[in-house]
Amino acid sequence: MTTDDFAALQPKNAPRGSEAFEAKRAAILQAFQDKVPPEYRLPRDIIENAPLDVSGIPATCGILTADEIAITQDYDAxxxxxxxxxxxLTALDVAVAFAKRAIVAHQLTCCLTQWFMDEAVAQAKQLDAYLAEHGKPIGPLHGVPVSIKDHIPIAGTASSMGCLSSIVLDKQDCQMVGILRRxxxxxxxxxxxxQTLMHLETDSLWGRTINPFNTHLSAGGSTGGEAALIAMKGSVLGVGTDIGGSIRGPAAFCGIYGFKPTSYTLPMQGFLTPPSLAELNVLCSTGPMCRSLRDMDLFMRGILAYQPHLLDPxxxxxxxxxxxTAPKKVLKIGIIENDGFVEPQPPVKRALAWARKLLTDSQNAGLVEVKPFRPFGAAEAWCKIRRMYWPDGGSGSRGAILSTGEPLHPLSEWIWKDAESSGMLTAADVSNMRGDRDDFRLAFARDWEEQDVDVVLGPAYVGPACAHDTAFTWTYTSLYNFVDYPGVVFPTPIVSQAGERYDSGYTPLSDACEQAKQLWEDTNFEGAPINLQLVARKYHDNELFGALAKLKGILELQ
Structure with missing residues (x-):
């Protein structure tokens, strides 16, 4: 995102479209810029000479006061x-601090599509007045700034599916936002x-979101803007969606907490217009992205207390x-070394070794039982889910993008290439796919039961954050969308280091595995954080959190 006197860092630009598209895009970016006061704009030399790791700049650039730095850095939600x-603290001071930090973060990572500080200030003033009058908060999130993924409607703002033709002005809150407001x-x-909402790189007409800890790496997708903003301390709590890893992938890339619940746990009424064709067989889920376990719990408890199922059956x-939730007396944890399809890259293997060492410490013998776990059918699930995402062969998304002269981005074309040759499927084809999916789910559940575990701990992605336009292997997250199991990703102390190499005895498990190794050798991943993922059975979301509560002290989780 670049205009004459306002810029967002872009180490790798997205493709250019037609003259008409670029003119409309420029007008959208100009309208964004016009809202940003000069005193909140970073000097051009900071953007042009940005270091590889930009995460520390908001606290040192001079735009935030010492109090605002403390407000944005010292608290979880x-x-x-x-x-x-x-x-x-007052809601007003908090709103100002996070709005300022968010716009600084945007200039360093291109994480925003809209910024409305004036509206936030007005809302915060009303909340402060309510607290002064009634002596109690309006609700458990009273005054907490919450960032929202672009396609989730907030009254008075625009939402989109990641392309120009899909932008609409929303007149009312969706159900989730309405509850959060209350x-x-x-x-x-x-x-x-x-673009498309369907790949693990956040690149759209607003620009490409980059990783705060290594600007040559991706922030992930599709909820990459949220992940980068939270990692930059420009948000304390955000809302994302996940149909293949779109909460867990970016949360892992940026070293924050993210939770994908079982589908139809949290409300998504009004999120997508039109409804996603992928959901004919692969259900999307919405959930929190944040700084701690208790933030995720606070979010879930608050939303579900409003009984959203009464309005959405x-x-x-x-x-x-x-x-x-009371965990099992002895929690049986399966640890995934690899999924039988793609071997994790070196820092992920170090993170798994770190977790295994802590979990198998003799002092935890009466708390946890650790055993190896091999996920059933990872390669098969990856093949099936990529086809199920696009029952129309991708024609709908392609047509919507091209209709305005917008260019197709590399991963947009890549994600539907397996389905494109088949074109539009018949109703019988889609129904048969559902039968295949359900057969797979039954086999997966039987295999899980035979391996006798309560939860599974493994990679959140094949490696750390990937290089731009190379997010090709989501098998460590998409598998659990296919079987609809809940998963949480959480930070570890492991960070990618220069000079790390694959084990000398490495043997590729597949062509995708060889590709992952080649990408590792071609890319500088230095400084990228590593997360791990904990997964439980479908509808065992509470049991998943009970397990996390038990692991909190062992793994030193926040």
């Missing part, structure tokens, strides 16, 4: 809500996502116990 409720959340920005009314 849970702590921030408590500080506002006890009047240690909980006291303050809205101040919407975040970037990919698709939702399953499962009472939320979350981190208060």
């Amino acid at each position: 849970f702590g921030l809500a408590a500080a506002i409720a006890t009047r240690k 909980l006291g959340a303050v809205f101040y920005c919407k975040t970037n996502q990919p 698709r939702l399953v009314p499962i009472p939320w116990t979350g981190l208060q």
